[in-house]
Amino acid sequence: MASHGARGRSGGRPTLEEVAARAGVGRGTVSRVINGSPRVSDATRAAVEAAVAELGYVPNTAARALAANRTDAIALVVPEPETRFFAEPYFSDMLKGVGAELSDTEMQLLLIFAGSDRERRRLAQYLAAHRVDGVLLVSVHADDPLPDLLAQLEIPAVISGPRSAAETLPSVDSDNYGGARSAVEHLLARGCRHVAHITGRLDVYGAQRRVDGYRHALLDAGHEVDERLIEPGDFTEDGGRRAMTELLARRPDLDAVFAGSDVMAGGARQVLREEGRRIPDDVALVGYDDSAIARHMDPPLTSVRQPIEEMGRRMIDLLLTEIADRRPAVSRGLERRQMVLATELVERASS
Amino acid sequence: MASHGARGRSGGRPTLEEVAARAGVGRGTVSRVINGSPRVSDATRAAVEAAVAELGYVPNTAARALAANRTDAIALVVPEPETRFFAEPYFSDMLKGVGAELSDTEMQLLLIFAGSDRERRRLAQYLAAHRVDGVLLVSVHADDPLPDLLAQLEIPAVISGPRSAAETLPSVDSDNYGGARSAVEHLLARGCRHVAHITGRLDVYGAQRRVDGYRHALLDAGHEVDERLIEPGDFTEDGGRRAMTELLARRPDLDAVFAGSDVMAGGARQVLREEGRRIPDDVALVGYDDSAIARHMDPPLTSVRQPIEEMGRRMIDLLLTEIADRRPAVSRGLERRQMVLATELVERASS
DNA sequence: ATCACGAGTGGGAGCGCTCCCACGGTACCT
DNA sequence: AGGTACCGTGGGAGCGCTCCCACTCGTGAT
Numbered sequence: 001m002a003s004h005g006a007r008g009r010s011g012g013r014p015t016l017e018e019v020a021a022r023a024g025v026g027r028g029t030v031s032r033v034i035n036g037s038p039r040v041s042d043a044t045r046a047a048v049e050a051a052v053a054e055l056g057y058v059p060n061t062a063a064r065a066l067a068a069n070r071t072d073a074i075a076l077v078v079p080e081p082e083t084r085f086f087a088e089p090y091f092s093d094m095l096k097g098v099g100a101e102l103s104d105t106e107m108q109l110l111l112i113f114a115g116s117d118r119e120r121r122r123l124a125q126y127l128a129a130h131r132v133d134g135v136l137l138v139s140v141h142a143d144d145p146l147p148d149l150l151a152q153l154e155i156p157a158v159i160s161g162p163r164s165a166a167e168t169l170p171s172v173d174s175d176n177y178g179g180a181r182s183a184v185e186h187l188l189a190r191g192c193r194h195v196a197h198i199t200g201r202l203d204v205y206g207a208q209r210r211v212d213g214y215r216h217a218l219l220d221a222g223h224e225v226d227e228r229l230i231e232p233g234d235f236t237e238d239g240g241r242r243a244m245t246e247l248l249a250r251r252p253d254l255d256a257v258f259a260g261s262d263v264m265a266g267g268a269r270q271v272l273r274e275e276g277r278r279i280p281d282d283v284a285l286v287g288y289d290d291s292a293i294a295r296h297m298d299p300p301l302t303s304v305r306q307p308i309e310e311m312g313r314r315m316i317d318l319l320l321t322e323i324a325d326r327r328p329a330v331s332r333g334l335e336r337r338q339m340v341l342a343t344e345l346v347e348r349a350s351s
Numbered sequence: 352m353a354s355h356g357a358r359g360r361s362g363g364r365p366t367l368e369e370v371a372a373r374a375g376v377g378r379g380t381v382s383r384v385i386n387g388s389p390r391v392s393d394a395t396r397a398a399v400e401a402a403v404a405e406l407g408y409v410p411n412t413a414a415r416a417l418a419a420n421r422t423d424a425i426a427l428v429v430p431e432p433e434t435r436f437f438a439e440p441y442f443s444d445m446l447k448g449v450g451a452e453l454s455d456t457e458m459q460l461l462l463i464f465a466g467s468d469r470e471r472r473r474l475a476q477y478l479a480a481h482r483v484d485g486v487l488l489v490s491v492h493a494d495d496p497l498p499d500l501l502a503q504l505e506i507p508a509v510i511s512g513p514r515s516a517a518e519t520l521p522s523v524d525s526d527n528y529g530g531a532r533s534a535v536e537h538l539l540a541r542g543c544r545h546v547a548h549i550t551g552r553l554d555v556y557g558a559q560r561r562v563d564g565y566r567h568a569l570l571d572a573g574h575e576v577d578e579r580l581i582e583p584g585d586f587t588e589d590g591g592r593r594a595m596t597e598l599l600a601r602r603p604d605l606d607a608v609f610a611g612s613d614v615m616a617g618g619a620r621q622v623l624r625e626e627g628r629r630i631p632d633d634v635a636l637v638g639y640d641d642s643a644i645a646r647h648m649d650p651p652l653t654s655v656r657q658p659i660e661e662m663g664r665r666m667i668d669l670l671l672t673e674i675a676d677r678r679p680a681v682s683r684g685l686e687r688r689q690m691v692l693a694t695e696l697v698e699r700a701s702s
Numbered sequence: 703a704t705c706a707c708g709a710g711t712g713g714g715a716g717c718g719c720t721c722c723c724a725c726g727g728t729a730c731c732t
Numbered sequence: 733a734g735g736t737a738c739c740g741t742g743g744g745a746g747c748g749c750t751c752c753c754a755c756t757c758g759t760g761a762t
Contacts (some may be wrong), residue, residue: 015717015718015719016718016719016720017718017719017725018743025741025742026741026742026743027718027742027743028718028719028720028721028722028741028742029740029742031719031721031742032722032740032741034719036718039739039741040738040740041739041740041741043739044741056479057478057688058476058479059480059718059719060417060480060718060719061416061480061482061715061716062413062416062422062718063412063417063717063718063719063720063747064415064718064719064720065412065413065723065747066365066411066413066414066417066717066720066721066747066748066749067719067720067746067747068716068719068720068721068747069747071413077721082446083443084444086437086440086443089437090460092433092437093438095433099433103469103470108461108482109458111462113450118454118456122454125409126459128407128409129409129410129411129412130410131459143623143739153388154717157583164588182673195512255685305716320584342743366747366748366749366759367748367749367750368748368749371712376711376712377711377712378712378713378748378749378750379713379750379751379752380712381710382713382749382750382751383710383711385749386750390709390711391710391711392709392710395710395711410748410749411747411749413747413748413749414717414747414748414749414750415748415749416717416718416749417717417718417719417747417748417749418717418748418749418751419717419750419751420750434717436703446741490719511727562761585745587732600733626719
């Protein structure tokens with residue numbers, strides 16, 4: 001490299017200017033063609049496109065980002081260690097939906113883990129540098145400072161699973177309340193009298209909603225709610241085991257369990273088996289998530305399916321809208337910025 | 352936004368220039384401090400750092416990329432559908448190592464799937480735009496055109512698992528030959544007489560090397576190699592099952608099986624069980640990868656462990672070196688650019 | 703005292719693009 | 733005929749940074 005100025009010369013990648021010269025037009029016109037502006041005549045457009053093809057022109061992303069003040073990238077932020085990311089099918093399904101919806105866009109998806117403190121600091125730096133046009137936030141706990149940081153930096157964001165009923169961010173969620181209801185109603189319809197519930201972490205809004213659904217399903221069916229039949233878990237297998245043990249000790253006569261996740265249902269199953277309870281004859285079991293665990297459990301687990309891939313797609317829709325809407329200064333309130341998708345009960349042998 | 356020129360003004364992110372003004376120095380000096388150049392006096396450096404802190408200055412990546420002609424990003428390209436990525440622990444371990452090694456760098460890691468044709472076209476476009484400084488290639492088949500594309504675009508790349516003995520790209524691999532040897536030697540030491548081998552896909556170089564290791568271990572121990580004891584698989588469970596069936600039909604007297612992957616060992620185990628062969632009493636079984644499958648199999652599977660995380664780290668080392676070396680025009684040949692890491696046999700109850 | 707040199711510094715030029723203003727031309731009105 | 737309205741178009745002026753050259757000092761050798 002002889003001198004700084006000679007860097008891009010001779011043999012380097014072609015620039016907009018070179019395409020313009022080749023097509024016999026000005027820079028502005030080439031830019032318009034590249035960006036699909038309608039204000040270009042067909043003849044000119046064809047000429048430019050030919051020049052682009054001949055030269056093998058590819059726009060320089062950095063230059064575009066600098067001039068237009070956008071990055072054409074969005075981040076999927078996973079506030080969990082990578083281990084959990086790979087362990088839970090939730091993320092892989094989400095990623096699939098997101099990727100699909102993004103594939104006919106120029107947008108680039110970045111996957112960012114923010115499990116450790118160190119990673120979180122890195123992320124903060126990253127966001128401060130405005131290296132993405134928007135952020136997708138999945139699986140956020142109630143007290144996570146990330147959403148506030150995003151708001152402060154004025155970075156468009158969409159959250160999956162609102163943090164509370166008063167969520168201010170645009171969000172996409174599945175119908176946790178309805179999903180839980182359908183699970184309990186199913187158990188009642190099968191003739192179960194004493195339905196227990198192992199909850200998820202109650203600082204997760206969705207877990208609370210499932211408890212609500214459980215309660216209301218019982219009440220609406222004319223049962224009363226026995227608090228001894230509700231035991232908090234933490235979404236882990238071990239938590240499921242502990243909760244199940246507790247429940248059996250308190251109400252040995254229970255004949256059904258609705259677990260707030262498949263993983264916890266797996267833990268519960270182990271305890272039930274150890275205690276000699278047959279599934280579903282003695283105790284019916286229903287999980288939540290319809291994950292691979294559910295299909296492979298013995299017996300196969302009835303579970304509530306969430307349309308996670310679909311949720312991923314919707315999140316992208318919302319986010320892209322959000323990004324586009326940053327031009328007109330005034331945002332139009334929160335209308336249609338929070339959506340809830342239906343769940344589906346998948347019945348298997350465990351109930 | 353009143354006018355183009357006013358975009359960044361008043362309230363926007365601070366620029367290098369503003370930091371310079373604040374610190375009472377020139378732009379060049381601030382740039383030097385930001386980039387850790389040693390040619391700055393301590394006093395000046397302190398002043399600049401103070402200004403940076405007060406203003407909350409964060410460099411603009413796009414501007415830097417444009418001016419310096421680098422992106423500070425590298426891509427991990429997975430030429431597989433996302434499904435396989437999540438299913439195989441190989442990738443998650445690799446990602447962990449790569450992430451760890453990158454975490455004290457300014458480099459950003461991009462995860463790019465190139466499973467479908469569509470995704471591959473997208474990737475090609477992406478690379479043509481030089482949006483990354485380097486590429487990590489994992490799990491590449493012998494006839495994949497990607498490495499050539501990379502070479503043509505002059506993008507530094509490192510490959511995990513060389514495509515052949517004549518691999519030209521810098522590469523990191525585990526000792527497939529040695530790993531296979533240790534597995535077979537272990538089986539022979541346990542007194543097995545007729546050791547079969549279910550191979551991986553033979554268009555994968557590593558699988559070939561494992562066959563070589565198997566052969567040489569037998570020969571060196573004074574056994575002869577019976578080709579009827581070698582059956583090609585394809586790394587899938589089903590392939591393992593087919594191969595095992597085939598082997599049992601041909602050599603019912605076999606007393607040990609070395610499978611080229613844990614997944615195939617899993618398939619083989621099913622067949623052995625169906626045929627009433629006890630593991631390890633009738634037939635000893637050894638797998639490859641030491642994945643979760645191995646630990647959870649019944650009986651737990653003896654397996655060859657590859658230091659995948661370590662491989663990920665080494666790949667980053669090589670790649671960063673490769674990127675740095677693009678300044679001096681002349682590359683110093685291939686010395687030390689291909690490395691092979693040792694494997695370890697993890698003994699469990701299956702052998 | 704003079705010269706040579708390197709350390710430390712300031713700032714011009716340029717990276718490749720987008721945005722916008724200004725301009726010539728054509729079509730349509732009055 | 734003159735005016736008004738657009739199209740479609742060219743190109744200047746940045747975007748915020750890095751790179752490099754030139755310049756000013758001190759320091760040590762002569």
